[in-house]
Amino acid sequence: MPSQPSSEHDTSEHDTSDGRTADGGDTLDDAVAAYLEADRTHMIDRLAEWVRIPSVAGVPERRSNLLRSAHWLAGEMRSIGFPVTEIWHADEGEAVHGAWCDAPGAPTVLVYSHHDVRATKEENWDQTSPFDPVARDGRLYGRGSSDAKGQVAAHLWGVRAHLAATGRTSPAVNLKLLVEGEEEAGSPGLARLLDEHREELAADLVVFSDTLLWRTDHPAACTSVRGMLGARLEVYGPFTDIHSGAVSGAAPNPAIELGRLLGQLHDDRGRITLPGFYDSVPDLPQERRDELAKLPFDDEDWLARSHTRSVGGEAGYTVLERLWERPALEVIAMTAGDPRGVSRAAIPSMASADLSIRTVVGQSVHEVADQLRAWVDERVDGRFGHELTVSMPTAQEAYRTPEIRALGTLVGAMAKGFRVDVDAVGRMGNAGGGPADLLATAVDAPILFFGTGLVEDNWHDSDESVRFDVLAAGAATTAHLWSALGAMTPEEALAAATGAAAGATTD
Structure with missing residues (x-):
């Protein structure tokens, strides 16, 4: 706690805790609203x-x-x-x-x-x-x-x-x-x-x-706010980009391997498959569920405001519960081959994906980072090389x-x-x-x-x-x-x- 200039609480003439302005005029609500209305153009400028x-x-x-x-x-x-x-x-x-x-x-x-x-x-x-x-x-x-x-x-x-x-x-x-x-x-x-x-x-x-x-x-x-952990996964195939007509069907394709891995990040109920990921996720209290259920929500309004195509996610939870009380894992970028310009018809030597993991109170971003490393090491096919970089300096609990x-x-x-x-x-x-x-x-x-x-x-x-x-x-x-x-x-x-x-x- 910071030290205060005085231990005696200020009860000066400016104390407006009774809801009235200092001169005893309009209520504080009206005075605040009137000032903001008069000053709106200036503030926007x-x-x-x-x-x-x-x-x-x-x-x-x-x-x-x-x-x-x-x-x-x-x-x-x-x-x-x-x-x-x-x-x-x-x-x-x-x-x-x-x-x-x-x-x-x-x-x-x-x-x-x-x-x-x-x-x-x-x-x-x-x-x-x-x-x-x-x-x-x-x-x-x-x-x-x-x-x-x-x-x-x-x-x-x-x-x-x-x-x-x-x-x-x-x-x-x-x-x-x-x-x-x-x-x-x-x-x-x-x-x-x-x-x-x-x-x-x-x-x-x-x-x-x-x-x-x-x-x-x-x-x-x-x-509440969720925590955040970013990571980048790179998967390596051929030592150089190589013409698919020369090696197609025999060469390791890192784009396909990366796609296979990303498809395994969630199970068929929308749950994240990292080992032990949910061990520290607390049960959602009924009181919190009731709080969120009181907010006006319907799918059509949400889809329009969020510019999303459909509703999905972890089974057994509402959209608001998924957003604010459950962890999530998203792929926010993918690169392989020739994403711009004319295609060279080559199998890429490398494919990459950027991941964003949202955690909830109870989880530790350090533990989740270890879980992600173990998951990647276990699931990458031995025909490929790979590198996982976890952004711990910018991770947030x-x-x-x-x-x-x-x-x-x-x-x-x-x-x-x-x-x-x-x-x-x-x-x-x-x-x-x-x-x-x-x-x-x-x-x-x-x-x-x-x-x-x-x-x-x-x-x-x-x-x-x-x-x-x-x-x-x-x-x-x-x-x-x-x-x-x-x-x-x-x-x-x-x-x-x-x-x-x-x-x-x-x-």
């Missing part, structure tokens, strides 16, 4: 300016743009009033740190996100070029508009709304930001940054903002938020931000990963997840976009969250939740 900076991760020729993006963000934070803004150099991209800690006795909250973006294929974009953002039909199109510059922008907008609506000159909580520049590359330098800046990042609570919502009309609090009062406070803030009844705010998970477990361990603080993305925002794909109204609702959520948490002591925020409310209030 600022986000569009940031999206124009092509801060692509993992591309050396774009490296300088990561620094430009970091400077843009640092300047935006200073314009809001953050007294501390710093740029930290990591392995593959700059991180931006900000701090505004003028709330004695209130919790210290660290907000985590990232400003680097995925590479693009401009020829696949129909709405606009990836870094030429356009506003159209209530959305902003452009790479990073949702993942995750939009999420960071919602936080900045939320701080502005929080200050304007309450009349405060500083946030009701001690607020810190860490927006890294290499998340899309697997955060290879984050562990070092967390270790080197342990004191500056000390916090009672971490808000992790690189996640999805369920639907605009039915927001849900994310309470799964994480689940504990049932603390601050989680219920987030649910209450989401109800206010999205203008729905608190009972309409569901629970969900995040199918992807992220360095949540690393952050929780390094900072020694629990994680709350809150993001403003939707599955239809097309993360990592062409025509990525974000909805204006979702950004506004996200900003309103954080504005209310800071007011509510600011009315608590750190001990109260981290206390175990009791009963159905789990503290689901912003009072």
